Amino acid sequence: MLRFVTTRLLNMVFVLVGVSLLTFLVGHLAPGDPILILLGNNKSPELYAQIKAAYGLDRPFIEQFAKFAWRALHGDFGLSYAQQGQAVTDILARGVPVSLQIGGLALLCTLAVAVPLGTIAAVRSNTWFDNLIVSIALALYAVPNFILAPLLLSVDIALYRRGLPSLPVAGWGTPAHLVLPVLVYTLGSSAYLVRLTRNSVLEVLREDYVRTARAKGLSNRAVNARHVVRNSLIPIVTYVGPSVAFLVSGSFVIEYMFAIPGIGYLAVQSLYQRDFPVVQGITVSLAAAVVIMNLITDISYAILDPRVRYG
Amino acid sequence: MLRRIARSPKALWSLVALGVIVAAAIFGPSFWSASPTFGDFGNIMAFPSPEHPLGTDSLGRDTLARLLTGLRVTLVVALFVEVINVALGVTVGLLAAYYGGMIDQLLSRVTDLLFAFPGLLFAILIAGVFGPAVSETYGGMGRLMLTTGALALIGWPMMARYVRGMVLSLKSSQFAEAASAMGASDAYIMRNVLLRNAVGMVAVTATLDISGVIISEATLSLLGLGIQQPAASLGLMINDARSYIGTNFTQVLFPGLVIVALVLVFSFLGDGLRDVLDPKSR
Numbered sequence: 001m002l003r004f005v006t007t008r009l010l011n012m013v014f015v016l017v018g019v020s021l022l023t024f025l026v027g028h029l030a031p032g033d034p035i036l037i038l039l040g041n042n043k044s045p046e047l048y049a050q051i052k053a054a055y056g057l058d059r060p061f062i063e064q065f066a067k068f069a070w071r072a073l074h075g076d077f078g079l080s081y082a083q084q085g086q087a088v089t090d091i092l093a094r095g096v097p098v099s100l101q102i103g104g105l106a107l108l109c110t111l112a113v114a115v116p117l118g119t120i121a122a123v124r125s126n127t128w129f130d131n132l133i134v135s136i137a138l139a140l141y142a143v144p145n146f147i148l149a150p151l152l153l154s155v156d157i158a159l160y161r162r163g164l165p166s167l168p169v170a171g172w173g174t175p176a177h178l179v180l181p182v183l184v185y186t187l188g189s190s191a192y193l194v195r196l197t198r199n200s201v202l203e204v205l206r207e208d209y210v211r212t213a214r215a216k217g218l219s220n221r222a223v224n225a226r227h228v229v230r231n232s233l234i235p236i237v238t239y240v241g242p243s244v245a246f247l248v249s250g251s252f253v254i255e256y257m258f259a260i261p262g263i264g265y266l267a268v269q270s271l272y273q274r275d276f277p278v279v280q281g282i283t284v285s286l287a288a289a290v291v292i293m294n295l296i297t298d299i300s301y302a303i304l305d306p307r308v309r310y311g
Numbered sequence: 312m313l314r315r316i317a318r319s320p321k322a323l324w325s326l327v328a329l330g331v332i333v334a335a336a337i338f339g340p341s342f343w344s345a346s347p348t349f350g351d352f353g354n355i356m357a358f359p360s361p362e363h364p365l366g367t368d369s370l371g372r373d374t375l376a377r378l379l380t381g382l383r384v385t386l387v388v389a390l391f392v393e394v395i396n397v398a399l400g401v402t403v404g405l406l407a408a409y410y411g412g413m414i415d416q417l418l419s420r421v422t423d424l425l426f427a428f429p430g431l432l433f434a435i436l437i438a439g440v441f442g443p444a445v446s447e448t449y450g451g452m453g454r455l456m457l458t459t460g461a462l463a464l465i466g467w468p469m470m471a472r473y474v475r476g477m478v479l480s481l482k483s484s485q486f487a488e489a490a491s492a493m494g495a496s497d498a499y500i501m502r503n504v505l506l507r508n509a510v511g512m513v514a515v516t517a518t519l520d521i522s523g524v525i526i527s528e529a530t531l532s533l534l535g536l537g538i539q540q541p542a543a544s545l546g547l548m549i550n551d552a553r554s555y556i557g558t559n560f561t562q563v564l565f566p567g568l569v570i571v572a573l574v575l576v577f578s579f580l581g582d583g584l585r586d587v588l589d590p591k592s593r
Contacts, residue, residue, distance in 0.1 A: 011423065014420070014423075015423050015424055015427050016427075018420075018424045018427075019424060019427050022424065023436070026436055026437065026440050027440070029440075030440045030441070031441065031443075031444035032443070032444065141574075141578075142571045142575045142578070143567075143571055144526045144529065144570065144574075146529065146530065146533050146546070146549055146550075147549065147567035147570065147571065149553075150549065150552075150553040150556045150560070150563045150567075151560070151563065151564070151567070153553070153556050153557075154556045154557065154560040154563075157556065157557035158557075161557075251430075252430070252432075252435065252530070252534060253530055253533065253534070256533075256534060257553065267432070267435070268435070268439075268534050268535075268536075271435070271439035271440065272439075272535070274440075276440075279436065279439075279440075283428065283432060283436060286428070286429055286432060287427040287428060287429075289429075290426075290427050290428070290429050291427050
């Protein structure tokens with residue numbers, strides 16, 4: 001286990017250096033001169049040189065990257081181009097909690113909806129209930145969130161027009177703003193998790209130890225609660241771990257459609273504005289989140305399932 | 312092979328549906344001659360009418376015409392992305408599994424690296440950073456190729472990893488051992504033993520994967536980073552129409568239905584092909 005964790009940690013360092021290099025390279029190769037945009041109408045050669053030096057863009061690539069990487073290790077991604085005078089870290093610090101709130105709530109709702117439904121569907125497989133759940137999950141799986149969101153909004157607007165209680169269509173600030181985006185998120189990811197849970201439970205139901213438990217005369221309820229559900233939860237951990245990192249990034253589409261000032265929205269806006277320091281900051285911190293969550297997932301996998309042993 | 316597909320209703324019907332969709336994309340624009348870029352300013356955000364069977368968008372452009380050309384764009388991007396994914400994925404996956412060593416190490420490092428970007432992030436980055444300059448220099452066709460390239464870049468490692476796993480298990484099978492015991496060359500074993508046994512499942516995986524590529528392309532275009540106006544893309548049409556969702560929901564509904572239909576057709580076709588081609592399920 002110790003050896004596994006050390007190799008994984010070394011690998012993690014490699015991946016993070018690689019991701020930073022790749023991201024930095026993309027920003028470096030990007031066509032267009034950000035300083036010219038910054039200068040606007042004030043194009044004097046002295047000012048140009050001064051700003052270029054202030055952002056460190058007059059240094060050779062390797063030196064720029066080394067500086068970027070060293071600073072990034074200290075949680076400093078430099079200054080934004082578009083929001084002048086603001087540190088990228090401060091901009092990130094405003095976006096992350098927003099995405100975390102919305103994503104965390106969505107993850108909790110998904111688990112609360114999908115795990116029980118998937119379990120019940122599997123335990124009563126091939127009944128009308130199972131068929132209903134599976135069909136709904138398939139239908140929702142085929143409807144991407146960028147179609148679901150506008151259609152829910154049209155219902156919401158129709159409610160508003162008739163003077164019925166309705167929800168805000170976009171923006172951020174009150175609990176009411178959370179409802180629609182979390183709903184879209186939950187419906188979308190539940191469609192996948194229900195099927196995952198159902199398959200996992202079905203597989204456990206065929207295991208020998210379940211047959212043994214039944215053979216020794218345990219009631220159906222006891223078998224399902226103690227032997228089936230607990231063991232079928234293991235694959236779900238592999239879903240939850242990485243999806244935490246995805247949720248921080250917010251689904252880009254959901255934050256974009258509902259104008260929620262989270263990380264996903266910020267990433268797209270910064271790309272429009274060609275604000276590369278912010279883009280780099282977001283990419284590198286998200287990659288770090290993904291890699292760390294994957295490691296935690298693998299470790300918890302070994303703890304939950306005693307059969308899993310890493311060399 | 313064809314006879315086996317004909318016996319699986321799922322594969323057969325989804326193949327028929329796909330045929331209809333592809334025919335609509337190829338021949339549709341010549342039957343419905345309305346221009347996808349002409350703005351009928353007297354009819355903006357119109358509901359379906361005899362003149363515009365599916366209504367018009369916010370610039371009064373005919374939605375049926377835009378849907379048909381958008382469908383072409385979607386299918387072309389999906390096809391090219393998947394061809395690149397399969398070509399790169401099979402080559403790299405096969406070599407990595409067969410020879411191991413350096414190339415295997417390299418593959419797993421590259422996949423580790425690309426999997427660290429959550430979801431579409433890397434494609435968004437590439438398409439967003441290089442998009443405006445590519446549009447300026449090479450126009451709409453260049454942008455289409457950039458979108459394709461960005462999606463293939465994040466897609467192929469998954470396929471390579473899948474092929475690698477499958478080839479590793481085939482390599483340890485007795486028929487592969489027998490072939491090498493008979494003195495068959497590496498190239499022969501790879502081509503005639505490993506590849507021939509893997510090709511069915513690769514086809515299944517690629518078909519299922521197309522659904523994801525279609526959604527990804529629509530997402531990129533919707534975020535304004537993929538296909539650009541005045542060209543049509545299903546994602547672009549949805550983004551254009553969603554601001555008017557309160558007055559006319561049909562303009563989101565129609566491109567949305569086409570995307571849902573495409574996703575379902577490719578999912579069913581993949582499942583159907585699996586029933587036909589997977590040796591384990593036969």
